[in-house]
Amino acid sequence: xxxxxxxxxxxxxxxxxxxxxxxxxxxxxxxxxxxxxxxxxxxxxxxxxxxxxxxxxxxxxxxxxxxxxxxxxxxxxxxxxxxxxxxxxxxx
Numbered sequence: 001x002x003x004x005x006x007x008x009x010x011x012x013x014x015x016x017x018x019x020x021x022x023x024x025x026x027x028x029x030x031x032x033x034x035x036x037x038x039x040x041x042x043x044x045x046x047x048x049x050x051x052x053x054x055x056x057x058x059x060x061x062x063x064x065x066x067x068x069x070x071x072x073x074x075x076x077x078x079x080x081x082x083x084x085x086x087x088x089x090x091x092x
Contacts, residue, residue: 006067010047013072014079018044037087044083046072 021043025031031039047068055065 002063002067003071005064006071009064009068010072010075013047013068014044014075018079018083037089040087041080041083041089044076044080046076 018040022036022040025036025039047065049069052062052065052069055061
């Protein structure tokens with residue numbers, strides 16, 4: 001029952017949020033290239049365990065939080081790769 005809302009949440013977390021951070025960092029704050037890359041990559045990270053812990057603490061949305069963490073962690077392997085490519089990050 002929580003799969004679709006978790007997938008929607010994951011899409012926002014892994015696609016929309018990094019795009020928003022990239023745009024704000026570039027056009028609003030005009031960040032240095034390194035800080036801009038770090039902020040965008042940080043926004044592209046999957047939902048953390050704290051989401052589950054807070055849901056468990058308040059006993060609400062535990063199923064949604066669990067599914068969002070699992071789905072976003074799996075999907076982040078692909079989304080982080082795409083973000084790294086788009087940002088032009090290379091190994092030295």
